Amino acid sequence: MTDKTVSLPEERRPAGFIKNNLRNYGMLISLLAIMLFFQAMTDGTLLQPLNLTNLVLQNSYIVIMALGMLLVIVTGHIDLSVGSVAGFVGAVAAVLMVRYGIDYPLAFLICLVVGAAIGAAQGYWVAYFGIPSFIVTLAGMLVFKGLALALLQGQSVGPFPPTFQKLSSGFIPEFIPGAGGWHPTSMLIGTALALALVYAAAKARSREQSHGIEVEPYGLFVAKNTALLGVVLYFTYLIASHRGLPNVLVVMTALIALYGFVTRRTVIGRQIYAVGGNAKAAKLSGIKTERLTFLTFVNMGALAALAGLVFAARLNTATPKAGLGFELDVIAACFIGGASAYGGVGRVGGAVIGAMIMGVMNNGMSILGIGIDYQQVIKGLVLLGAVCIDVYNQRR
Amino acid sequence: MAAMLEMRGVSKSFAGVRALRDVTFTVEGGEIHALVGENGAGKSTLMKVLSGVYPYGSYEGSIVFDGEERRFRDINDSEALGIIIIHQELALIPSMTIAENIFLSHPPARFGVIDRDAVYQRTRELLVQVGLRESPDTLVTDLGIGKQQLVEIAKALSKRVRMLILDEPTASLNETDSAALLDRLVEFRRQGIASILISHKLKEVERVADRITVLRDGRTVDGIDCRAETVDEQRIIRSMVNRDLDDRFPERVAMIGEPVLEVKNWSVHHPVHPDRQVIRNINFTVRRGEVVGIAGLNGAGRTEFAMSLFGHAWGVRISGRLVLEGRETNLSSVAAAIGAGLAYASEDRKQLGLILADDVRKNVTLASLHQVASRRVIDEFRELKAANEYRQRMQIRCADVYQETGHLSGGNQQKVVLSKWLMTDPKVLILDEPTRGIDVGAKYEIYRIINELAAAGKGVVMISSEMPELIGICDRIYVMNEGAFVGEFDGAEATQEMIMGAIMRNDRRTDNGARRSSGSAKGRQP
Numbered sequence: 001m002t003d004k005t006v007s008l009p010e011e012r013r014p015a016g017f018i019k020n021n022l023r024n025y026g027m028l029i030s031l032l033a034i035m036l037f038f039q040a041m042t043d044g045t046l047l048q049p050l051n052l053t054n055l056v057l058q059n060s061y062i063v064i065m066a067l068g069m070l071l072v073i074v075t076g077h078i079d080l081s082v083g084s085v086a087g088f089v090g091a092v093a094a095v096l097m098v099r100y101g102i103d104y105p106l107a108f109l110i111c112l113v114v115g116a117a118i119g120a121a122q123g124y125w126v127a128y129f130g131i132p133s134f135i136v137t138l139a140g141m142l143v144f145k146g147l148a149l150a151l152l153q154g155q156s157v158g159p160f161p162p163t164f165q166k167l168s169s170g171f172i173p174e175f176i177p178g179a180g181g182w183h184p185t186s187m188l189i190g191t192a193l194a195l196a197l198v199y200a201a202a203k204a205r206s207r208e209q210s211h212g213i214e215v216e217p218y219g220l221f222v223a224k225n226t227a228l229l230g231v232v233l234y235f236t237y238l239i240a241s242h243r244g245l246p247n248v249l250v251v252m253t254a255l256i257a258l259y260g261f262v263t264r265r266t267v268i269g270r271q272i273y274a275v276g277g278n279a280k281a282a283k284l285s286g287i288k289t290e291r292l293t294f295l296t297f298v299n300m301g302a303l304a305a306l307a308g309l310v311f312a313a314r315l316n317t318a319t320p321k322a323g324l325g326f327e328l329d330v331i332a333a334c335f336i337g338g339a340s341a342y343g344g345v346g347r348v349g350g351a352v353i354g355a356m357i358m359g360v361m362n363n364g365m366s367i368l369g370i371g372i373d374y375q376q377v378i379k380g381l382v383l384l385g386a387v388c389i390d391v392y393n394q395r396r
Numbered sequence: 397m398a399a400m401l402e403m404r405g406v407s408k409s410f411a412g413v414r415a416l417r418d419v420t421f422t423v424e425g426g427e428i429h430a431l432v433g434e435n436g437a438g439k440s441t442l443m444k445v446l447s448g449v450y451p452y453g454s455y456e457g458s459i460v461f462d463g464e465e466r467r468f469r470d471i472n473d474s475e476a477l478g479i480i481i482i483h484q485e486l487a488l489i490p491s492m493t494i495a496e497n498i499f500l501s502h503p504p505a506r507f508g509v510i511d512r513d514a515v516y517q518r519t520r521e522l523l524v525q526v527g528l529r530e531s532p533d534t535l536v537t538d539l540g541i542g543k544q545q546l547v548e549i550a551k552a553l554s555k556r557v558r559m560l561i562l563d564e565p566t567a568s569l570n571e572t573d574s575a576a577l578l579d580r581l582v583e584f585r586r587q588g589i590a591s592i593l594i595s596h597k598l599k600e601v602e603r604v605a606d607r608i609t610v611l612r613d614g615r616t617v618d619g620i621d622c623r624a625e626t627v628d629e630q631r632i633i634r635s636m637v638n639r640d641l642d643d644r645f646p647e648r649v650a651m652i653g654e655p656v657l658e659v660k661n662w663s664v665h666h667p668v669h670p671d672r673q674v675i676r677n678i679n680f681t682v683r684r685g686e687v688v689g690i691a692g693l694n695g696a697g698r699t700e701f702a703m704s705l706f707g708h709a710w711g712v713r714i715s716g717r718l719v720l721e722g723r724e725t726n727l728s729s730v731a732a733a734i735g736a737g738l739a740y741a742s743e744d745r746k747q748l749g750l751i752l753a754d755d756v757r758k759n760v761t762l763a764s765l766h767q768v769a770s771r772r773v774i775d776e777f778r779e780l781k782a783a784n785e786y787r788q789r790m791q792i793r794c795a796d797v798y799q800e801t802g803h804l805s806g807g808n809q810q811k812v813v814l815s816k817w818l819m820t821d822p823k824v825l826i827l828d829e830p831t832r833g834i835d836v837g838a839k840y841e842i843y844r845i846i847n848e849l850a851a852a853g854k855g856v857v858m859i860s861s862e863m864p865e866l867i868g869i870c871d872r873i874y875v876m877n878e879g880a881f882v883g884e885f886d887g888a889e890a891t892q893e894m895i896m897g898a899i900m901r902n903d904r905r906t907d908n909g910a911r912r913s914s915g916s917a918k919g920r921q922p
Contacts, residue, residue, distance in 0.1 A: 207777070211777050211780060211781075213780070265773055265774055265776075266769075266772055266773050266774060267765045267766065267769050267772045267773070267774060268772065270758070270762075270765060270774060271765070273754075274751055274754070274758075274762055277751035277752075277753055277754055278747075278750070278751040278752070280747060280748050281747070281748050281749055281750060281751055281762075282751070282762070283709070283730060284706075284709060284730060284740065284742060284748055284749075285730070285734075285762045285763040285816065286707075286729075286730045286731040286733075286734040286735075286763050287731075287762075288729075288731065344751070344753055344754075345753065
């Protein structure tokens, strides 16, 4: 036949395996490098149990929104309104719980529905009317910033009921008594999670092998999983030696697992990537592209609402300024995490790592006493640099 | 009269494919010279050489204009001599006025400030010259396509034009606008402006042309002087298509069953201009085990027809009946069409067929994910197995199914698209230009796959601009022109001349149905 013969792609060759997965590992390595850098610069303050716990609490809402933003970006859109929506929902929560004394679970549910409805309202214009998402959500950003201000009448409203505060400032209960400042339950959960991850990786590897799929070299596999096990255990140990696992970390971990699964393994996840990869081809393959775009915005709205609740619970008050500029951190997290601005490309893990890189830099630079002015300059340059490296890698 | 333009021995190739071979083309001052030929015969390439789009040095041969050899570096060089080309796709900016469009590149200006009075004055004069009664202030977007064409001509006249090249200027015009445009060309001839008219409409050509040059496969194959001899349509058509049927086609014994898809009175309007009817009252039948071809020129409406059938993926105000396996069905979404057993493999596999950044596996299963999923969760191994099955069955040449489809050759990409559609297990498969841009070996494999599908009892519809291919593999061939079916031939009896004749002789607008017989007893006019 006259067809050109294709050479074995590099990622299938053992030697090329690391090189080609450098993009995935690269991000994780960058995160670790940044952490080590600040650990050294701050004389060990960064990884002190108290600070690490704070780091998680401070960044949880960014991570939660990055999960939704990733899907929006993968479909080829953007949502600039998430910060305002989070602030607005925080205000709604304050009005419901503080002013009207509505129970925490009911108010919580109402807030999530409000968030989803806001997402639906914006997604409707984007998906079915074809209005650029940049414009629709820019409008939403203004509208909900204004509505939050109006709802709170320009004042801070608080404090929240203590049960609600637990969402952000609470820790999982200790079942094993008598350990003093040490939290064995958290350690056990962390250890179980780490072992489960390694077990799942090993099982997946052997299943792939039994189906004749080439897998990464054994040595690399062992090294990778040992490192993973070590890192998770070490961080669990640090967290457990402060106040144990924060509630919000549990919520976050569950969401990361859920969205990781949805994007990689489900039909709807695959279809979302197809819409972003080539909307016309996806449509001609029977995929309801408009509906999927609409749903990613509904999802984004609900997650922005959750983030708004977490943030309000953390501050223990709803302020008109809440959520200001969150969208920038969230969008930056996705792009630093390797999502493509053209759609179709991006991983949940990448977005989470991107959010953590932003969080560690914020935290580390604050400890070092770098002013908010230069913090922004540095963050901006890191974003530009990360995306430049990505584009450069793709051009090769 | 001395020749105004002489192109001598012009040859041009693209990546090893010869688009023009030793073409000689002469235009005299003040004549209308028609250039005819099939799609891909080399007409546009020749005009791009002439206008400097392909600069001197990128082709062989020479261009002599006004007795001097010219070496155009770009389109500005040819325009400076008064050679102006008007492309089929108009180069107007819709959001600007007529005057702004006409004087887009060289507005009369003083110290960089546009002299508006001069612009309006000149525009008015030019509009009178082309016979367009519109204010210079009218936005181009508010003009019909025929008037836009006239604005393009006015724009050409605003430069000192000596030779006007028009690439299918009447393709999207109605009868009145076409006639008006052709009258302009005759008027220009009186003023000594020569025109080169590329057209597929023999009626038009006969009406205004002084000479006709026929191109086929990049060669000049015929030249007719209309002033000296009467125009013989048969001769032109024969010149256009007369080539050896040297492609190989795999053998097949047709086992044709009952109708699987019947379409009655199918009409479709343009999605952006809902008043424009694009598909006109088509009646169409495909039987089990039958390979049905749809022949026609680019722009005949074949793709639009196929996509409108496929869950209304193109067009608005769609009317007509669609009967699938004897049952009338309304397929108003692509998902419904796929569910009912229809598949459409697009002519544009990169834009509409594949997700190029995704691997073979994901592309193959994209339209049938539910088959490899349980409860909406994809079973990776079932998916892998399915992808590997199709890879083997279609002989897709790739390292493995994890290879990006963007890195595959055209033929293999096409096989991935076919795999995707076969996996949906369709009853009727519409293949739009399935062999476009792929090499001979891969073509043969595609033909073999088509035969297998027909043997398996599926109805196959093949849209192709390559007539030998349609004649080689189809049981029946419909001929489409300007949104309607204008001929139907038995695949075993059809010839290229019969098909081209049906296209060229049919001109809905000037013919008024008084179509001449095709000159062949074998043709059945619907």
